[in-house]
Amino acid sequence: MMLRYPEAQAITRFPPYHWFGYYDMPCWDASGRYVLSLGVSFQERQPTGDDVALIGLSDLETGAYRVLTETHAFNWQQDCFLYWLPSDPARKIVYNDRVGERFVSIVLDIGTGEKRLLGPAINDLGMGGTRAACLNLARIAEMRPGYGYAGLADPWAVEAHPAEDGVRVLDVDTGRDRLIVSMRQVVEALGCPDYLADAKVWFNHTLFNPTETRLAFLCRMRGSGERGWRRTVMLTVDPDGGNLRQTLPGPVVSHFDWRNEREILAWTSVEGQGTHFFLIDDRTGATQVVAPDLLTEDGHCSYSHNGRWILTDTYPDPDDLCRTLKVYIPAEDREVVVGRYLSPPPFVNERRCDLHPRWSPDDRTICFDSVHEGHRQVYLVDTSLQA
Numbered sequence: 001m002m003l004r005y006p007e008a009q010a011i012t013r014f015p016p017y018h019w020f021g022y023y024d025m026p027c028w029d030a031s032g033r034y035v036l037s038l039g040v041s042f043q044e045r046q047p048t049g050d051d052v053a054l055i056g057l058s059d060l061e062t063g064a065y066r067v068l069t070e071t072h073a074f075n076w077q078q079d080c081f082l083y084w085l086p087s088d089p090a091r092k093i094v095y096n097d098r099v100g101e102r103f104v105s106i107v108l109d110i111g112t113g114e115k116r117l118l119g120p121a122i123n124d125l126g127m128g129g130t131r132a133a134c135l136n137l138a139r140i141a142e143m144r145p146g147y148g149y150a151g152l153a154d155p156w157a158v159e160a161h162p163a164e165d166g167v168r169v170l171d172v173d174t175g176r177d178r179l180i181v182s183m184r185q186v187v188e189a190l191g192c193p194d195y196l197a198d199a200k201v202w203f204n205h206t207l208f209n210p211t212e213t214r215l216a217f218l219c220r221m222r223g224s225g226e227r228g229w230r231r232t233v234m235l236t237v238d239p240d241g242g243n244l245r246q247t248l249p250g251p252v253v254s255h256f257d258w259r260n261e262r263e264i265l266a267w268t269s270v271e272g273q274g275t276h277f278f279l280i281d282d283r284t285g286a287t288q289v290v291a292p293d294l295l296t297e298d299g300h301c302s303y304s305h306n307g308r309w310i311l312t313d314t315y316p317d318p319d320d321l322c323r324t325l326k327v328y329i330p331a332e333d334r335e336v337v338v339g340r341y342l343s344p345p346p347f348v349n350e351r352r353c354d355l356h357p358r359w360s361p362d363d364r365t366i367c368f369d370s371v372h373e374g375h376r377q378v379y380l381v382d383t384s385l386q387a
Contacts, residue, residue: 008339008381010373011035011058012065017043017376018056019369021079023300023356024207024257029084032361033060036093037378038079046350047075049151055082055095057110058378068110072098073121073137073149076351081122086129096121096149103137103149105170119170119177121149123205126212131239133206133215134168134177143202143222146350160200161187167203167217169239180241186219189244195231199223209258214282215239216264218253234266236282247282257302265290265310267298277301291328294335300356304363311366313355316343323355325368327383338381341372
């Protein structure tokens with residue numbers, strides 16, 4: 001049977017190959033007219049420290065596409081942590097680059113072309129645009145290829161739990177940053193359990209809550225000679241480093257999103273309840289399973305801006321190699337399958353093209369990355385949920 005796809009419109013064209021990346025970064029500007037993306041001349045291998053990606057802008061009203069600048073710090077999964085600057089969302093973007101022997105963040109005025117060095121490379125920009133979270137992306141590149149940046153060595157590569165490496169918070173206005181939680185501090189806060197005794201630690205995936213009053217992040221660990229990771233723990237902390245809390249002990253913690261300033265939706269394991277999407281109260285630790293009969297697999301989850309829907313995707317079905325794009329409606333305990341998209345080899349492992357679906361500002365349209373036409377491009381599809 002011929003595979004049929006729903007009406008999804010490509011807003012980028014080959015050549016080159018385009019994508020945006022992670023599901024919790026806003027590719028749209030506040031008006032919904034412009035969408036950011038990256039473009040490169042290859043798709044069959046991992047980026048190296050010598051590769052360059054073009055940062056481009058699609059105008060959804062005119063169909064025009066223009067290149068804004070380039071970056072030497074990017075990956076397939078999370079691009080260059082490309083954001084619209086919330087304080088000036090029509091004119092300025094923030095992205096990571098490599099300058100000399102540093103991974104840095106840069107603010108670009110897309111009207112004038114003026115650039116400003118912001119600080120160290122970011123891993124998340126708060127919704128208010130006042131704070132950014134920073135991680136050691138060279139360490140991530142070593143420990144989990146595909147999520148860090150190639151080209152620089154980790155200064156603490158020989159240390160399992162470095163006291164000088166961890167989560168940094170950057171003040172966007174002043175450009176000042178400071179270490180708020182170190183890897184050694186987390187190991188000590190967890191009580192130095194047996195599963196950490198011979199394991200090397202790294203941090204991954206930071207995300208501020210909507211009010212920028214709490215920051216969630218993942219701590220992962222691997223023993224010598226092991227593959228993958230032994231365990232993942234989610235922690236939350238105040239932006240000044242106070243009130244560090246183990247929110248989810250694992251061993252499984254994957255994709256997540258803040259529902260509001262205190263609740264987190266996450267794919268995780270809870271003792272006695274199995275592995276599902278759970279809603280977790282950051283203050284009390286209470287957990288509630290979400291749609292166990294419908295959302296049965298891990299996916300890149302995010303709440304709509306109106307808070308009424310959960311957008312997510314799946315990994316390829318082993319039978320037809322298709323990824324499913326879906327929306328769950330909690331008030332009705334119902335899911336809507338938006339589309340299914342082919343994702344064949346060689347797009348596997350670190351080179352895979354996850355859909356990473358992202359809401360438009362008005363929640364009417366979904367933007368996603370896909371290879372169902374044979375090459376990596378950025379697509380839009382109408383959800384029709386507001387009709």
